[in-house]
Amino acid sequence: MNDIRLKWKNKLEDALFSISNLNGIEIKREQIDLIVETPPDPDMGDIAFPLFSLARIFRKNPVTIASDLISYFEENDKDSLSFINTAGPYINIKIDISELTGRVIEGINASGSEYGNTQEYKNQKVMVEFSCPNTNKPLHLGHLRNDSIGMSVSRLMAANGADLQKVNLINDRGIHICKSMLAYRKFGNNTTPVSTGIKSDHFVGNYYVKFNTWAKEYTEAETEARNMLKEWESGSPEVTKLWETMNEWTISGIKKTYEKTGISFDKYYFESKTYKEGRSEVLKGFEDGIFYKENDGSIWADLSEINLDKKVLLRSDGTSLYLTQDIGTAIARHRDWAFERLIYVVGSEQQYHFQVLFYILKKLGFKWAENLPHLSYGMVNLPDGKMKSREGTVVDGDDLVEELTEIAKGEIAAKGRTSEVKNLQKTSEAVALGALNYFLLQISPSKDMIFDPAESISFSGNTGPYLQYMGARISSMLRKYEDRRDEFKEGNFNPDLLILEQERELIKILSDFPELVAEAGREMNPSLICSYLYDLSKNFSRYYHDTPILQDENRDIVVSRIELVRSVLQVLKNAFYLVGIPFLDRM
Template sequence: MLEQVREQWLDLVNDQLKEMQMEAGTGLDSIIKVGAQVPPKPEMGDIAFPLFALSKSLRKAPAAIASELMSRLEKTDGRPDGQLLVAGPYLNVKIDTSSLAQSVYESISERKDAYGQTDLYSGRKMMVEFSCPNTNKPLHLGHVRNDSIGSSISEILKANGAQVMKVNLINNRGVHICKSMLAYQRFGNGETPQSSGKKGDHLVGDYYVKFAQWEKEDPTAVEQAQKMLEKWEAGDEDTVQLWKKMNDWTLQGLEESYRTMHISFDKYYYESDTYKLGKDKILQGLADGIFYKEEDGSVWADLSDIKLDKKVLLRKDGTSLYITQDIGTAISRHDDWPFDSLTYVVASEQKYHFQVLFHLLEKLGFDWAKELHHLAYGMVFLPDGKMKSREGTVVDADDLVANLASLARQEIIEKQREDALDDIDETASSIALGAMNYYLLQVDPLRDMVFNPSESISFNGNTGPYLQYMGARICSMMRKYDEVKAQYADIPFDASLLDISAERELIKSLARYPEVVRKAGADFNPSVICAYLYDVSKVFSSYYHDNQVLKAETPQLVKARVELCSMVLQVLRNAFTLVGIPFLEKM
C-alpha cells in the first residue's frame, strides 16, 4: 500500500531525471536511475531520493538537482497527494497520510485476519521439513529453535499465498536407538511410563544415558548394540517387539511436547519406512554410470564437478547410509506430493550434507532438485556456555517450557491478575510460549545465538510478553469501548483527524505490513516479522501513554482513534500467528 505510493513517486522522479539527463546531452544507454529510500527522521518526509549519482552527468551539485527536480515535479500532472521537500542532496516526499489512513482502514476492515497476505508464492506447493527428532531421547533447546523456525516459516509461506505441507521425519532406527533398547533390556526391570510416572520420551532417554554409563564399564556394550541392530534389520521378533514398544513411548511423549508447544505437522515420515528406498535409486544410478563401485563393493559418487571429494553412498555390505535414505525420502515425498519447493530446516552444521544431497538428486536426473533448500540455522548457547549432552548441560524442552510458565505464573500472582483471568495456567503457558518463540525468532536464523531464559520471559523490553501486553491493553480498552459503543454508531471514521506524528507513524507502519510479510517470505526469515512487531508496539505504546483515546476531545476523534487502535490490534494478531506468539485478550 505504501509500496504503491512509493512506486508512483519513483516512476515520476525517474521520468523527470531522464528528461533532465537527455537535455544535458546524456546518451540513452547511460541514463542513470535513482532508488527510493526512507529518510532517517519522520519529520524529514516519508520517501527519499538521493541525487548524488547524477551530479556528474548533469554537472550540477546534488542540491541544485533536487531543487530543479522539485520544481519540475510540481508542474507534473497526475502526481499522488503529498508534499515535496528539498533536503540538501535529497528530494524527499511527505506523503498524505490521511488518504493513506483511509485506504489502510478500508483494507484492514475488509480483509481482517487476511490483512498482510501477499501473492508472492500463490499457487505454489511448498513443503517444509523440520523437527526430525530421534526416538531415543526427549526434545532439547536445539529442537525448540528448529521447531520455532519451521513452524514460523510455514506460517509465513502460507501468508504469502503458498500451499504448505509441514513434514516431520522420525529418526527411529539405527544403532543409537538400539543403545537405549539394550540398556532398557538389561536394567529396565519392566519399567513403563505408567509404572514410573515418567513421560515416555524421558523414560527412554534415561536408558540412553544409562547406556553411556554402562559403555564405560563394559567395552563390549557398543558391539552388543551393533548386534542388536543386525537382529532388528533381520526382523527378529523380540527385538522388533521391544523397538515398537519403546518407540511408542517416545512418540507419545514427543506428541505431548508438541501439543504444549503448539507444534503440528501435516505428515510424518519414519526412517524405518524409508531407509531402504534410496538404495534402488543408487543402484540404478550405478547401472547408468552416474556412480561407481570400489573393489570392496561399496558404491561412490565423484563430486569433483562441485569441487568436493568422493562420497560413499552404499556400504560394502550393501546397507544404506544417512545420505542414501535422504535420497529415498526426498523422492518419495515428491511422489506423494509433487512440491514446487522443499525446505529442510536443519542446523547449519549439516550444510555439507545438503549440498551433496541436492547435487546427487540433480545428477540422478530429478529436475525438482533445483527447488530443494536448506534453511540452515545456528546453534543455541546458554548464557554460561554451550550445551553439551556429555556434560549434562542440555536444556530439556519440557523443563524449559515448564520453567518459563512457572515464572509467568509467579508474575501473574504478584501483579494480582489472578482474578481477572479465566485460566491462569493456560495464560501462563501462553506467555511462556510467546516469550520463547519471540526470543528465538528475533535473531537471524543463520546466526548462532545465546538463549537467556529469564531475559526472554521478562516483561520489560523487547520480549514476547511485552508484545502480548500491548495486545491485551488494546483489548481491555476495546471492552470499555463496547459499553459506550452505541453513542458512536452514527459517527463516521474520519482519517484526517489522525494527524499527530505518532498517528502518522502508526499508519505508515500498518500500511507497510504486507511488504514486511513479503520480505519475511522472500528471505525465509521470521526475524523480519519480529522486528516489525516491536517497532509497531513501541510506537503504539508511547502513543497510547500520551494520548487519550476514549476520552479524546471530540466524539469524532474518539472514533478515529478507536479505529486506529483496532487496526493496530488486527495487525498484531496477524503478525503474532506468523511467529508463534499466542494472542491474549487478558494477561
Template structure:
C-alpha cells in the same frame, strides 16, 4: 512509507521520462531508488537523483528540479496518494497528505478482516518445508524447540506471502542410535513400561539412551552389540522388530503431545524406516551407472573432490544405510508425492556439509529439481552454563522447560493479583510461557548461535514475547470499553507519534513478505517489538478513548484497532498466543 513506495516510484519514473524523453526506460527503472528522509521536516519519501547524473548527463540538482515539476503536473486530475513533490538539493522529496494517507492506512487494516499483512509475493510457488525431525530415542529438547519454532514460523510466513506450503516431518525411527536405547532396555528394562514407571512415554525411552551411554563408558564392547542389533533389525528379526515397534510408539506418542502443546503441526509425516530402502536402491542404481564406486571392503563411495568436497560413504560395507542414504530416498519420495518448486530443510548449521553432499548426489543421479533444494541452517542454542549433550543427560528437556516457564509466569500473574480464576490463570501462564519461548528463539537471526536464558525470556518489559503480549492485551482492554469504528475519516491533523505508527503499519505487509522470502522470522520479531514500543509511547502521551474531540477520538480508536490487528496477525506468524487479558 513502503506501502506507497511502489506507487510513488512509478510516478517519479514517469516524471523522469517526461522531463528527459530520450532517457532509456530500463536505465531509469534500474537507477531509481527510494529512501526515507531522516528528518520528517524534509518529507516522507525521498528519491535521490545522483544515479541519473551519468545516465542523463546532467547535474543532480537540476534533474531534481525538473522531475519535481513533472511530478506536480502528473498529480493534476489523477487518483494518486495525496501529497506534493519538492526538490531539495539533489533529491525529489514527497510530502504526503498525512491525514488522508493515515485514514486510508487505517481503513485498509480495518476492512481486511484480519488478513492485513498477507500478500501475493510468492503466489504460485509450491514449497515443501521439512523441520523438527526427532529421533525416537529421546524426548524433544531445547535444540528441537528452536528448530520447531523456526520451521513453523517460516511455514506460516510463506503462506502469508501467498505460497502453497506443505509442512513435513521425518521421524528418525531407525539406525544405530535407536538400537542403543533398545539394547539398554533389553539389558536393564525388565519389562518396565511408561505406565508402570509413571513417566511420559518419550522421557521413559530417553532414559535408556542415557543409560546406554553410561554403560558404554564402562564397557566399550557394547557398541558392537548395538551394531549387531541394527543388522538384525534390517534383516527383519521378529523379536527385535517387536521391541522396536513398542519403543518407537512410546517415543512418538510423547513427542506428539509436546507438538500439540507448542502449536506445531505437519501436513505429512515420513518415517526413515519407510524411506531408507528407496535411498539404498537409488545408490545401487547409481553404482551400476558408474556414478559411484565400491572399494575392496564393499563400501560404496561418491567422489566429490572435483567440486571441492570430499569422498563420502553412501552405503556401509555390511550394506546398512546412513542418514545420507535415507535422505536421498526421502527427497525423491517427496517430489513424487507432491511436486514442489522448492524444498527447504530446517536443520542445524553443523550439517552444512551433509546437505552440500546430498544436493550434489541428487544432481548426479539426474534429478533436475535438486537445483531447488535449500538448507535453512540455524545456529546452536545453548544454556548460560554451556553446551547440551543428549548422551550425558545434560539437555534441557522441552516439557520441563515449558513447565518451568509456565510456573514462573504464574508467579507473576499472582503477584499482580490477577489470579481470581485458577483455571484461566493456568491457561494464561501457559500462553505467556510459549510467547516467551518462541519469541526468544526467533528474535535472533537463524544463522546465529544463541544462549537461552529463561528468566530474561519472561520479562514483561523490553524485547520479549510477554511484552508484546502485554501491549496486545492493553489495546484489547481499551477497545473492550470503547469499540473502534468500522471505518474512519481523515483527522484534521496528526501528531508525530500517530504518523510514526501509521508509517509502521503501512509497511507491515512488506515486512512479512521480506521475512518469508528470506526465511527469517527475526525480521518480523524486530518489527513487532518496534511497533509495540511506538504504540506504548503514543498511548502514554496522548488520550485515545477519552480524547475530547470526537473526530480525534474516533480516528485514534481506529488506529489502535489497526495496531491490535497487526499484532494479532504478526504474533500468529511467530506462533505466539495473542492474549486479550494478561
C-alpha cells in the same frame, strides 16, 4: 505504502528525464533509476530519494539537481510541489497521509486476519521439513529452535499464497535408538513409562543416558549396539518388537510436547520406511554408472565435480546411512506430493550433508532437486558454553516450558491479575509460549545464538510477553469503548483527523506489513516479523501513553482513533500468528 513509493519514483524519474532532455543530455529513460529510502527523521518526510548517482549523468552537483527538480515542478506540475522538499542532495516526499490512512484502515477492515497475505507463492506447492527428532530421547532446546523456525516459515509460506505441506521425518532407525534399546534390555527390568510414571520420551531418554555411562566401563557396548542394528535390519522379531515399543514411547511423548508448544504437521515420514527406497535408488544409480563400488562392497559417490571428496552411500555390510535414507525420503515425498520446492529446516552443521544430497539427487536425474533450499540455522548455546548431552548441560524442552509457565503464573499473581484471567494455567502457558517463540525467532536463523534462561523468562523489555501485553491492553481499551458505545454513536470515522505524528507513523507501519510478509517469506526469516512486531508495539505504546483515546470531546476523533487502534490490534494478531505468539485479550 509501496505503491506510493513507486508512484513518486516514477514521477521524479520522468521529471529528471525531461530535464535531461532540456539540457541536451542524451540518455535513456532506464538510465535514471532512483534509490528509494526513508528519511532518518519523520519530520523530513516519508520517502527519500538521494540524488548522488545522478551527479555523473548530469555533470552537476546533486544539490543543484534537486533545485532544478523543484523549478521543473513549479513550471509543469504545481500540484505535486506541495509534497516535495529538498534537503541538500535529497528529495523528500511528504505523502498525503489521510488518503493512505483511509485506504490502510479500510484494507485491514476488509481483509481481517488475511491482511498482510500476498500472492508471492500463489499456486506453488511448497513442502517444509522440520523437527525430525531421533527416537532415543526427548526434545531439547535445539529442537525447540528448529520447531519454532519450521512452524513460522511454514506460516510465512502459506501467508504468501503457497499451497503448503509441513512434514516431519522421524529418525526411528539407526544406532542411536539401538543404544537406548540395549540399555533398556539390560537395565529396564520390564518397567514402563506407566509403571514408573515418567513421561514416555523421557523414559526412553534415560536409557540413552544409561547406555553412555555403561559404555564407559564396558568396551563391548558399542559393538553390541552395532550388532543390534544389524539384527534390526535383518528383521529379528524380538528386536523389532522392542524397537516398536520404545519408538512408540518416544514418539507419543514428543507429540505431547508438540501439542503443548503449538507445533503440528500434515504428514509424518519414518526413516524406517524410507531407508529401503534409498537403498534401491542407490543400487539403481550404481547400475547406471552414477556411483561406484569399492573392493569391500561399499558403494560410493564421487563428488569431485562439485569439488568435494567422495561419500559412502551403502556400508560394506550393506546397511544404509543417513544420506541413503534421505535420498529415499526425498524421492518418496515428491512422489506423494509433487512439490515445487522443499525447504529443509536443518542445523548449519549439516550444510555439507545437504550439498551432497542435492548433488546426488540431481545426478539421479530429478529435476525438482534444483529447488531444495536448506534453511540452515545456527546452534543454540548457553551463557556458560555449549549444550552437551554427555555433560548433562542440555536444556530439556518440556522442563523449559514448564519453568516458563510457572514463572508466568507467578508474574500474573504478582500483578494481582489472577482473578481477571479466566484460566490461569492456560494463560500462563500462552505467555510462556510467546516468550519462548519470540526469544527463539528474534535472532536471524543463520546465526548461532546464546540462550540465557534467566533472560528468556524475564518479561520486561523486548520480549514476547511485552507484545502480548500490548494486545491485552488494546483489547481492554476496546472493551471500555464498547461499554460506552452509546456516547460515541454519533461519531464518524474520518481519516483527516488522524494527523498526529505518532498516528502517521502507525499508519505507515501498518501499511508496510504485506510487503514485510513477502520479504520475510522470500528470505525465510521470521526475525523480520519479530522486529516489525516490536516496532509496531513500541510505537503504539508510546502513542496511547501520550494520547488519550477515549477521552476526547470530539466524538469523531474518538471513533477515528478507535478505528486505528482496531487496525493495530488486527495486524498485531496477524503477525503474532506468523511467529507463534498466542494472542491474549487479558493477561
